[in-house]
Amino acid sequence: MTDATLADLRSRFAGRLLSAPEDTAPFLTDWRRSWTGRALAVAQPDTTADVAAVVRWCAARQVPLVPQGGNTGMVGGAIPDDGGRALVLSTARLNRIREIDPINNTLTAEAGCILATVQQAAQEAGRLYPLSLGAEGSCTIGGNLASNAGGVQVLRYGNTRELCLGLEVVTPDGEIWDGLRGLRKDNTGYDLKQLFIGAEGTLGVITAATLKLFPRPAARMTALAAVSDPHAALRLLELAQRRLAATLTAFELMSGVCVALVARHFPDCRAPFERTHPWYVLLESSDPHSEARATQAFSELMEEAFEAGIVADAAIAASLAQSDGLWRIRHHLPEAQSLEGDNLKHDISVPISAIGEFIEHTSAAIVAANPGARVLAFGHLGDGNLHYNVSAPYGVPQPAFVRANGAAISALVYEAVHRVRGSISAEHGIGQLKVDKNAHYKAGVEMALMQKIKQALDPHGLMNPGRLLPGASHRAH
Amino acid sequence: MTDATLADLRSRFAGRLLSAPEDTAPFLTDWRRSWTGRALAVAQPDTTADVAAVVRWCAARQVPLVPQGGNTGMVGGAIPDDGGRALVLSTARLNRIREIDPINNTLTAEAGCILATVQQAAQEAGRLYPLSLGAEGSCTIGGNLASNAGGVQVLRYGNTRELCLGLEVVTPDGEIWDGLRGLRKDNTGYDLKQLFIGAEGTLGVITAATLKLFPRPAARMTALAAVSDPHAALRLLELAQRRLAATLTAFELMSGVCVALVARHFPDCRAPFERTHPWYVLLESSDPHSEARATQAFSELMEEAFEAGIVADAAIAASLAQSDGLWRIRHHLPEAQSLEGDNLKHDISVPISAIGEFIEHTSAAIVAANPGARVLAFGHLGDGNLHYNVSAPYGVPQPAFVRANGAAISALVYEAVHRVRGSISAEHGIGQLKVDKNAHYKAGVEMALMQKIKQALDPHGLMNPGRLLPGASHRAH
Numbered sequence: 001m002t003d004a005t006l007a008d009l010r011s012r013f014a015g016r017l018l019s020a021p022e023d024t025a026p027f028l029t030d031w032r033r034s035w036t037g038r039a040l041a042v043a044q045p046d047t048t049a050d051v052a053a054v055v056r057w058c059a060a061r062q063v064p065l066v067p068q069g070g071n072t073g074m075v076g077g078a079i080p081d082d083g084g085r086a087l088v089l090s091t092a093r094l095n096r097i098r099e100i101d102p103i104n105n106t107l108t109a110e111a112g113c114i115l116a117t118v119q120q121a122a123q124e125a126g127r128l129y130p131l132s133l134g135a136e137g138s139c140t141i142g143g144n145l146a147s148n149a150g151g152v153q154v155l156r157y158g159n160t161r162e163l164c165l166g167l168e169v170v171t172p173d174g175e176i177w178d179g180l181r182g183l184r185k186d187n188t189g190y191d192l193k194q195l196f197i198g199a200e201g202t203l204g205v206i207t208a209a210t211l212k213l214f215p216r217p218a219a220r221m222t223a224l225a226a227v228s229d230p231h232a233a234l235r236l237l238e239l240a241q242r243r244l245a246a247t248l249t250a251f252e253l254m255s256g257v258c259v260a261l262v263a264r265h266f267p268d269c270r271a272p273f274e275r276t277h278p279w280y281v282l283l284e285s286s287d288p289h290s291e292a293r294a295t296q297a298f299s300e301l302m303e304e305a306f307e308a309g310i311v312a313d314a315a316i317a318a319s320l321a322q323s324d325g326l327w328r329i330r331h332h333l334p335e336a337q338s339l340e341g342d343n344l345k346h347d348i349s350v351p352i353s354a355i356g357e358f359i360e361h362t363s364a365a366i367v368a369a370n371p372g373a374r375v376l377a378f379g380h381l382g383d384g385n386l387h388y389n390v391s392a393p394y395g396v397p398q399p400a401f402v403r404a405n406g407a408a409i410s411a412l413v414y415e416a417v418h419r420v421r422g423s424i425s426a427e428h429g430i431g432q433l434k435v436d437k438n439a440h441y442k443a444g445v446e447m448a449l450m451q452k453i454k455q456a457l458d459p460h461g462l463m464n465p466g467r468l469l470p471g472a473s474h475r476a477h
Numbered sequence: 478m479t480d481a482t483l484a485d486l487r488s489r490f491a492g493r494l495l496s497a498p499e500d501t502a503p504f505l506t507d508w509r510r511s512w513t514g515r516a517l518a519v520a521q522p523d524t525t526a527d528v529a530a531v532v533r534w535c536a537a538r539q540v541p542l543v544p545q546g547g548n549t550g551m552v553g554g555a556i557p558d559d560g561g562r563a564l565v566l567s568t569a570r571l572n573r574i575r576e577i578d579p580i581n582n583t584l585t586a587e588a589g590c591i592l593a594t595v596q597q598a599a600q601e602a603g604r605l606y607p608l609s610l611g612a613e614g615s616c617t618i619g620g621n622l623a624s625n626a627g628g629v630q631v632l633r634y635g636n637t638r639e640l641c642l643g644l645e646v647v648t649p650d651g652e653i654w655d656g657l658r659g660l661r662k663d664n665t666g667y668d669l670k671q672l673f674i675g676a677e678g679t680l681g682v683i684t685a686a687t688l689k690l691f692p693r694p695a696a697r698m699t700a701l702a703a704v705s706d707p708h709a710a711l712r713l714l715e716l717a718q719r720r721l722a723a724t725l726t727a728f729e730l731m732s733g734v735c736v737a738l739v740a741r742h743f744p745d746c747r748a749p750f751e752r753t754h755p756w757y758v759l760l761e762s763s764d765p766h767s768e769a770r771a772t773q774a775f776s777e778l779m780e781e782a783f784e785a786g787i788v789a790d791a792a793i794a795a796s797l798a799q800s801d802g803l804w805r806i807r808h809h810l811p812e813a814q815s816l817e818g819d820n821l822k823h824d825i826s827v828p829i830s831a832i833g834e835f836i837e838h839t840s841a842a843i844v845a846a847n848p849g850a851r852v853l854a855f856g857h858l859g860d861g862n863l864h865y866n867v868s869a870p871y872g873v874p875q876p877a878f879v880r881a882n883g884a885a886i887s888a889l890v891y892e893a894v895h896r897v898r899g900s901i902s903a904e905h906g907i908g909q910l911k912v913d914k915n916a917h918y919k920a921g922v923e924m925a926l927m928q929k930i931k932q933a934l935d936p937h938g939l940m941n942p943g944r945l946l947p948g949a950s951h952r953a954h
Contacts, residue, residue, distance in 0.1 A: 103711060103830035104861070105718075148664050156723075159662060162639065177922045184860040185636060185826045186900035187625050187675055188907060188915050189945060190927050194671030198664055215719040234580060241582075242692040245765035246633075246723030288722035289774065297766065349662045353580035383661040384581070423663035430665060438665050445654045449934070450667050456933035457926070468666060 005061075006041055012057050013050035015093055018042040027068060027088050028079065035076040035432065038084035039066070044093045048110075048168060048176055048207040054089060055205060056174030063087050064465045067201035069111065069143025072135035074347070075431025077147065077200045077467050086465075091142045094207055100125045105213040106165060106182040111142025111206050118211070127213035130157040134334065142206045148198035150427030155382035156249040156286070157214065159427070160197065166210035167193040172203070172458040182210045195453065200429055201464040203457045217286035220249075221294040222323035223302065226277035226313040231356040233281050233381055235310045240283060241382075243301045247294070250284035251382035252330055258378045262329050265336040269328050272315045281381070282330050333378055341398030343376065343391040344406050346413045350422035352384040359386075362416045366390060369412070370405055385426040388413060414441065430468045439470045482538075483518055489534050490527035492570055495519040504545060504565050505556065512553040512909065515561035516543070521570045525587075525645060525653055525684040531566060532682060533651030540564050541942045544678035546588065546620025549612035551824070552908025554624065554677045554944050563942075568619045571684055577602045582690040583642060583659040588619025588683050595688070604690035607634040611811065619683045625675035627904030632859035633726040633763070634691065636904070637674065643687035644670040649680070649935040659687045672930065677906055678941040680934045694763035697726075698771040699800035700779065703754035703790040708833040710758050710858055712787045717760060718859075720778050724771070727761035728859035729807055735855045739806050742813045746805050749792045758858070759807050810855055818875030820853065820868040821883050823890050827899035829861040836863075839893045843867060846889070847882055862903040865890060891918065907945045916947045 010017045018024050019041040029036045040063070045051045058065045064086040068078040080086040091112035098108040102125045109118050115136040122129035131144060133151035143149070144160045145167070157163065166181040179193055196203055227233050233253050240248050256278045263270045271280060287294035295316065302314040317323035337343055350358050363375040372393025379386040390409050392401030414424050418441050430438050439447060447469075454461070454469055487494045495501050496518040506513045517540070522528045535542045541563040545555040557563040568589035576585040579602045586595050592613040599606035608621060610628035620626070622644070626637045634640065643658040656670055673680055704710050710730050717725050733755045740747045748757060764771035772793065779791040794800035814820055827835050840852040849870025856863040867886050869878030891901050895918050907915050916924060924946075931938070931946055 101828065101830050103715060104828040106828070148668075150662050150664075154661065158639075161668065162635075171922070171926070175922050177926065178920060179923065181898055181900070182828045183826045183898075183900050183903075184829075185627050185631065185857075185862045185903040187627075187902050187904055188900055188911075188919065189675075189923070190680075190930055191625075191638065191671050191675055192923065192926055194668050195930075198666075198668055203667075215722060217722065238580065243765055245692060245694065245763075247765075286722075288720055288724075349660045351578065351581040351583070351659045352661075353578050380662075385662045421658055421660075423658070423660050423665055425664050426660075426662040427664055434665075442665065443655060445648070445652050446656065446666070446669065449648070449654065449669055452933045453667055453672075453930065456929045 009041070009043070009054070009057055013043070013045045013053040014047065015043065015045040015050050018044070024088070027071065027090060030076055030079050031072055035079040037080035038082050039080045039086050039088045040084060042088040042090055044090045046093050048094070048170065051089065051094070051170045051205055051207050052174045052176050054087070055170050055172065058087055058462060059173055059460070062460060062462065064462050065089055066464050067091065067142070067146065067205045069140035069146070070114065070135065070138045072139040073143065073147060073431060074428040075425070075433040077429055077431030077464070078143070081466060089205060091140060097121050098208065101182065102127055102213070104182050106210050107213055108180060108208060108210045109141050110208045111140060113141045115139050115141060115144060122213050123216070126216065128216045129211060129213055131160060131163055141209060141211070145197050145206050145209055146199065146201050147429045150380070150383070150385065152250050152252065152380065154380060155251055156246055161194065163212050164193060164197060164209050165212055167196055167206055168208040169196050170205040170207055172463050180208060180210050200431065200468045202454060202468045203463060215288065217288055219287045219291035219294040220323070221285045221287065221291070221298050222317040222326045223283045223298050224271060224315050224326045225281045225283065225302065225305065225311045226271070226273055227279045227281060227311055229279055229356070230359050232310050233279060234352065234356055236281055236305055237352070237381060239305055239310065240301060243304070244285055244297060247285045247287050247297070248283065248382070249286040250282065252282040252379070253381040254280045254282065254330065254333070254378040255376065256280070257374055258333055258376050259329060261340065261376065262332045262336045265339045266332050269332050271329065273313045277312055282326060337376065337389065337391070340391060343389045343398055344402050344409055346388040346410065347426050347428040348388055348413065348417045348422055348424060349383065349385045349426035350417060350420050352381070354420040354422070355381065355384065355386070358416060358420060362413060365412055366409055370409065372396070432467055435466070435468065435470050486518070486520070486531070486534055490520070490522045490530040491524065492520065492522040492527050495521070501565070504548065504567060507553055507556050508549055512556040514557035515559050516557045516563050516565045517561060519565040519567055521567045523570050525571070525647065528566065528571070528647045528682055528684050529651045529653050531564070532647050532649065535564055535939060536650055536937070539937060539939065541939050542566055543941050544568065544619070544623065544682045546617035546623070547591065547612065547615045549616040550620065550624060550908060551905040552910040554906055554908030554941070555620070558943060566682060568617060568684070574598050575685065578659065579604055579690070581659050583687050584690055585657060585685060585687045586618050587685045588617060590618045592616050592618060592621060599690050600693070603693065605693045606688060606690055608637060608640055618686060618688070622674050622683050622686055623676065623678050624906045627857070627860070627862065629727050629729065629857065631857060632728055633723055638671065640689050641670060641674060641686050642689055644673055644683055645685040646673050647682040647684055649940050657685060657687050675906070677908065677945045679931060679945045680940060692765065694765055696764045696768035696771040697800070698762045698764065698768070698775050699794040699803045700760045700775050701748060701792050701803045702758045702760065702779065702782065702788045703748070703750055704756045704758060704788055706756055706833065707836050709787050710756060711829065711833055713758055713782055714829070714858060716782055716787065717778060720781070721762055721774060724762045724764050724774070725760065725859070726763040727759065728857070729759040729855070730858040731757045731759065731807065731810070731855040732853065733757065734851055735810055735853050736806060738817065738853065739809045739813045742816045743809050746809050748806065750790045754789055759803060814853065814866065814868070817868060820866045820875055821879050821886055823865040823887065824903050824905040825865055825890065825894050825899055825901060826860065826862045826903035827894060827897045829858070831897040831899070832858065832861065832863070835893060835897060839890060842889055843886055847886065909944055912943070912945065912947050
């Protein structure tokens with residue numbers, strides 16, 4: 001790419017165009033340093049019209065385009081390949097909150113808005129934007145939408161897909177689709193926004209969205225319950241859903257191994273029980289009425305669960321500090337794993353009814369084939385979503401263990417997921433990490449339907465090529 | 478179409494093939510007798526594989542195909558045109574409930590299952606399938622999905638789209654896509670089911686679905702509130718959502734004109750207040766805990782609303798009979814309108830915050846242009862969905878009034894909807910009734926995207942041609 005070409009691009013849009021290696025570097029490696037790519041430049045357009053101008057420039061020259069939000073993805077979906085032909089389109093400067101309508105319970109934000117900024121804006125309007133996940137301080141709304149982000153409150157409020165009422169998108173030929181509607185009911189054709197949500201930038205660039213807001217709960221209550229196994233955790237889930245219905249906002253499973261690992265690296269993060277237990281459940285309720293009513297509902301639930309022999313012990317947080325203490329166990333889990341050395345990660349989902357047997361059989365098979373291997377199972381039980389990770393036996397270095405056994409263990413996990421009609425990517429997406437595995441496990445009819453849609457909307461395969469779908473990258477080269 | 482051709486079709490699949498006029502007639506006219514079409518025959522395949530065989534037969538001979546469920550649609554979407562070349566594919570014999578998984582809270586039903594049958598099956602498993610609408614005794618799950626049906630509990634549980642986790646679809650080339658997953662999280666590609674839901678049979682034939690179930694509430698509570706105008710109703714909605722959150726399961730607005738009309742035709746269906754009021758709100762809550770708690774929450778809400786000057790009067794049902802009595806006012810509204818003579822109907826949605834001014838301004842404009850015309854406004858206020866109907870002045874026959882003024886009044890209503898970024902079809906769909914109007918109001922970019930998808934999946938335009946999208950019918954002829 002010549003300087004003249006870049007100068008031509010620079011003249012087409014308002015915003016920044018980064019091309020010096022020290023400027024583009026942060027956009028070419030993901031935050032976990034798993035992938036590094038090359039690009040001819042990084043464009044940061046100021047407005048939706050500027051995004052459209054950049055996309056048209058790319059389309060006219062057959063330049064592949066890689067949209068990028070906060071660069072906090074887990075699957076390399078926003079990092080270009082190493083061909084150096086692609087333009088990275090960063091949404092960083094599309095960072096305005098365009099409108100808040102508290103009566104309609106909607107907020108319209110541009111794609112580059114940080115999730116925490118949107119949460120804050122909703123709060124200042126007396127409302128709740130419930131999407132909540134580890135990266136919320138740096139991930140963007142556009143990235144949340146492109147990857148259909150999940151997080152800890154999906155049980156009550158749904159994935160990002162369910163939180164979006166309208167979209168603004170720049171199509172692969174550089175047109176602007178203004179679908180920013182704030183309607184709960186609209187049956188006037190194909191629900192196009194659903195196609196762009198979760199498409200990981202392969203069908204167009206999301207530039208803004210109208211999001212659902214909710215009333216803020218009057219009280220939040222947290223409890224930790226000790227159970228003997230995942231089957232008991234499922235019985236507790238059934239009871240909690242019956243008794244608390246939609247006030248149950250989180251239901252997180254953690255194995256005793258996980259909780260012990262956190263305690264080892266963060267000595268003040270411990271389960272408040274006299275003895276250790278094989279499994280734990282972290283529950284959260286959000287009550288619209290009062291703290292008193294929330295406490296009563298939790299107390300009655302735990303009493304009933306105890307009498308039915310479902311829980312072995314339980315602690316209900318009596319203060320915000322106690323509640324934070326319980327959540328810290330869950331939130332420190334990723335870091336505790338990092339401190340042990342990066343293990344083998346699987347972000348999977350299975351039907352909730354299949355979780356008990358899935359964990360039992362799969363863990364047994366892994367340990368049988370890899371004596372001493374430690375399965376770290378935790379996740380959003382209420383959504384059927386497990387983070388099912390495998391660590392090396394004590395004393396064995398993680399990298400060597402993963403190199404030697406990772407492929408076989410992952411194959412075992414994904415085969416087990418496939419048998420119960422589960423998903424090999426529950427909330428992280430496909431990106432470049434799982435593109436081959438996904439093509440392997442998905443039925444041919446479904447892959448063909450996806451390819452037809454990709455072909456119809458992006459016939460030259462320029463939008464984030466080689467991500468989500470195989471082959472597009474080769475077509476573009 | 479010759480007898481030999483029909484015999485050939487009959488030999489390709491298990492099921493029934495109806496071709497005698499007296500057998501096909503019920504499938505060729507909609508239940509409200511607004512549309513009548515012709516068809517070469519009506520096929521009722523037994524299984525998904527038989528549906529695929531019928532679709533392949535049609536594809537090979539370029540025979541247009543019109544899928545039909547319970548034939549309860551409002552927009553003529555399941556009635557063929559009068560060309561007589563199309564085959565009607567009735568899902569009546571696809572009527573098995575394949576699986577209920579109470580722990581996963583899912584139910585898998587074939588497309589021809591009657592909605593009430595599915596509700597009943599869920600209830601017998603101790604669960605709730607919350608979709609509820611007037612036609613529930615005869616409409617089918619397949620029709621609900623193809624039209625993304627709404628109803629009275631959308632406020633809490635969402636439209637049919639939000640109630641579906643997985644689909645089985647026969648594609649326009651007669652392949653079977655088995656997307657019957659029962660997962661709350663699955664980020665492995667484009668969410669294809671969202672494309673078929675609400676597509677009104679123009680992209681393929683839905684043959685089965687995996688649906689979400691919910692815990693059954695411990696208590697249901699109903700209240701009727703009298704308010705001065707829609708603005709007050711909105712303030713009540715805001716308060717009710719804050720105090721009741723997700724236990725608020727219905728919030729229905731009715732004008733005083735509507736309530737008076739019901740009372741005139743059904744003298745035992747009256748608002749339980751000493752005097753009449755200009756507007757009413759029917760509220761329902763579903764509490765997971767107890768009737769006592771539900772009553773308390775409603776009492777506190779109404780007290781607060783009364784003290785804040787939001788409601789003029791309120792009645793909380795003290796028994797199931799009283800609750801039924803309040804709901805009867807709402808449920809008898811369609812029939813009361815019919816008894817007056819069919820009026821001009823608009824199924825619209827607008828941002829909830831715009832409803833007050835929308836009703837005020839639009840009603841004033843209608844009455845100014847048509848002195849004596851009666852606006853009957855009611856609907857699902859919590860979803861921004863109004864059934865905004867217009868009756869002739871007293872003494873003027875409805876049909877003559879609608880013939881003379883219907884087009885102008887509808888144009889006025891839809892222009893007003895369009896100005897506030899509303900929808901000209903909130904829950905009934907497009908079918909043949911609104912295909913031109915939709916093409917008029919929708920942006921060109923959006924229509925072009927829909928046409929690209931239609932072209933990609935159904936290049937010969939054989940699936941329900943001329944419905945939802947304009948032009949396909951002409952292509953097929």
